[in-house]
Amino acid sequence: MPRFHRGPKRKNMKTNCLIIGSGPAGYTAAIYTTRANIKSVLVEGLQAGGQLTQTTTIENFPGFPNGIDGNELMQNMRQQAINVGANIRSGVIKSIDLSKRPFVATLDGGETLEAETVIVATGASAKYLGLDDEKKYAGQGVSACATCDGFFYRKRVVAVVGGGDTACEEAVYLSNLCKKVYMIVRKDYLRASAAMQKRVEERENIEVLYNTNTVGLFGDNGVEGAHLVRFKGTDKEELFDIDIHGFFLAIGHRPNTEFLGGQLALDENGYIVTDHVTTATSVEGVFAAGDVADPRYRQAVAAAGTGCRAALDVEKFLAAI
Ligand code: NDP
Numbered sequence: 001m002p003r004f005h006r007g008p009k010r011k012n013m014k015t016n017c018l019i020i021g022s023g024p025a026g027y028t029a030a031i032y033t034t035r036a037n038i039k040s041v042l043v044e045g046l047q048a049g050g051q052l053t054q055t056t057t058i059e060n061f062p063g064f065p066n067g068i069d070g071n072e073l074m075q076n077m078r079q080q081a082i083n084v085g086a087n088i089r090s091g092v093i094k095s096i097d098l099s100k101r102p103f104v105a106t107l108d109g110g111e112t113l114e115a116e117t118v119i120v121a122t123g124a125s126a127k128y129l130g131l132d133d134e135k136k137y138a139g140q141g142v143s144a145c146a147t148c149d150g151f152f153y154r155k156r157v158v159a160v161v162g163g164g165d166t167a168c169e170e171a172v173y174l175s176n177l178c179k180k181v182y183m184i185v186r187k188d189y190l191r192a193s194a195a196m197q198k199r200v201e202e203r204e205n206i207e208v209l210y211n212t213n214t215v216g217l218f219g220d221n222g223v224e225g226a227h228l229v230r231f232k233g234t235d236k237e238e239l240f241d242i243d244i245h246g247f248f249l250a251i252g253h254r255p256n257t258e259f260l261g262g263q264l265a266l267d268e269n270g271y272i273v274t275d276h277v278t279t280a281t282s283v284e285g286v287f288a289a290g291d292v293a294d295p296r297y298r299q300a301v302a303a304a305g306t307g308c309r310a311a312l313d314v315e316k317f318l319a320a321i
Contacts, residue, residue: 012111012112012113012114013041013111013112013113013114014102014113014114014115015039015040015041015087015113015114015115015116016038016039016040016115016116016117016318017033017038017039017040017041017115017116017117017118017119017311017314017318018040018041018043018103018105018113018115018117018118018119019033019040019041019042019043019118019119019121020042020043020045020093020105020118020119020120020121020122021042021043021044021045021050021120021121021122021123021256021290021292022042022044022045022047022048022049022050022074022078022088022121023049023050023051023052023074023121023123023290023291023300023303024050024052024074024077024290024300024301024303024304024307025119025121025123025289025290025291025292025303025304025306025307025310026042026044026050026119026121026289026290026307027042027074027077027078027080027081027086027304027307028077028289028303028304028305028307028308028311029042029119029121029289029307029308029310029311029314030042030081030086030088030311031077031080031081031084031086031311032307032308032311032312032315033086033119033311033314033315034081034084034085034086034087035084036311036315038311038314038315038318039087040086040087041087041088041089041113041115042081042086042087042088042089043089043090043091043092043093043105043107043113044088044089044090044091045091045092045093045122046092048074048078048090049070049071049074049075049078050074050123051123051124051253051291052070052071052073052074052300053070053071053074054070054145054147054148055070055147055169056069056070056147056169056173057069057070058070058073058300060299060300060301061073061300061301062301073300077304091107091108091109092107092108093105093106093107093108093113093259094106094107094108094259095259095261096118096259096260096261096263098118098260098263098264098283098286099263101116101284101285102114102115102116103115103116103117103118103285103286105118116285116318116321117285117286117287117314117317117318118285118286118287119279119287119288119289119307119310119311119314120257120260120264120272120281120286120287120288120289120292120293121288121289121290121292121303121307121310122255122256122257122259122290122292123253123255123256123290123291123292123303124253124254124255124256124291124292124298125253125254125256126144126145126249126250126252126253126254127249127251127252127253127254128144128249128251129161129214129249129251131214131215131216131217132216133216133217133218134217134247134249136217137217137219137222137223137247140222140223141217141219141222141223141224141244141245141246141247142217142223142247142249143246143247143248143249144248144249144250145248146160146170146171146173146174146248146250147170147173149246149248150170150173150174150177150178150246150248151177152246153174153177153178153245153246154177154178155177155178155179156178156179156244156245156246157178157179157180157181157182157242157243157244157245158174158178158180158181158182158244158245158246158247158248159181159182159183159184159226159242159244159246159247159248160174160181160182160183160184160248160250161183161184161214161247161248161249161250161251162183162184162185162249162250162251162252163183163185163186163187163189163190163191163192164190164191164192164250164251164252165191165192165193165196166250166252167183167185167190167192167250167251168183168190168192168196168197168199168200169196169250170248170250171183171200171203171206171250172196172199172200172203172206174246174248175203175205175206178205178246179205180205180206180207181203181205181206181207182206182207182208182209182242182244183200183206183207183208183209184209184212184213184214184226184228185208185209185210185211185212186211186212186213187210187211188210188211189210190208209228209230209242211230211231211232212228212229212230213228213229213232214226214227214228214247215227215228215229215239217247218241222245223244223245223246223247224243224244224245225241225242225243225244226241226242226244226247227239227241228240228241228242253291253298254270255269255270255271255272255291255292255293256292257270257271257272257292263283264281264282264283264286264288265281265282267295269295271292271293271294271295272288272292272293273293274287274288274293278309278313279293279306279309279310279313280313281293284317285317287310287313287314287317288306288310289303289306289307289309289310290303290306290307291303293306294306
């Protein structure tokens, strides 16, 4: 007996190029494909504008001699894409079938989208340590974005985990708001660039705790402190606590590839593997741009560059089929 499914009617859209992601790579790709007269749809994902919307001033994106606010830069890119006629949609691609062309993507609302080509530009998301307490105190003291949440910890004591450029940048940002900032660094040095390290050193209210890992968090009313261990696994091992109200993760990012369901070749860290010369992935007609395929440079300008390359690769691919 046939089964009848009730519920919202599902739409089926068709496009020549589906661009997934709205960071510098996605918007740049959309600007290029649209200007090349390729029917394209850009699906923005959960966080329109991507990682740069969570940062402060960007001083290393060429063309802005005095730097530019991350949100403003992304708004400008989005507007530029709209101005050339790009079709931008909000929503999240939940899954995609890459087994044959046209590829079929399913959005969170249940609609499907058929696409002759795909540009994956989904970027990367913040990593967490994997402690149960990070979940327990999510939104109650644990954050992976100092510029989003730092304001809530004005005049309080906070900690930033990590020793890279992001951690240093976040620590400096928080040091303007907070009474004191600890940096919890697992090695005996900072991995960050010399310029960022200097900025950290110049702040009297930043204390770097080297050779230190976090064991857990405590507090009855949100985070009130962290259990730490110094020189873990050595005969100098030492457990101690710090009193903090905010615990900020800045230990890097993980590429957003889950929705691909293992259909594209990834490297050992989960980044999409692309051809050495082009942005082609392991599936013909699927291209990757930006941080999702960049374990090495991970810069906004580099992402925009690969977005441009992916769009040109799509143009060439479509012309050949
Ligand atoms: P990085 O990968 O450079 O640094 C991650 C940091 O987190 C390292 O100190 C690492 O320690 C530490 N870490 C990783 N996992 C753990 C863990 N499980 N426990 C404790 N610590 C951990 O990431 P970033 O996000 O800082 O930077 C990414 C890229 O973006 C870099 O290329 C960076 O230069 C760039 N960037 C540039 C900026 C700028 O130019 N203004 C600003 C921000 C980022 P360890 O060193 O021991 O591995």
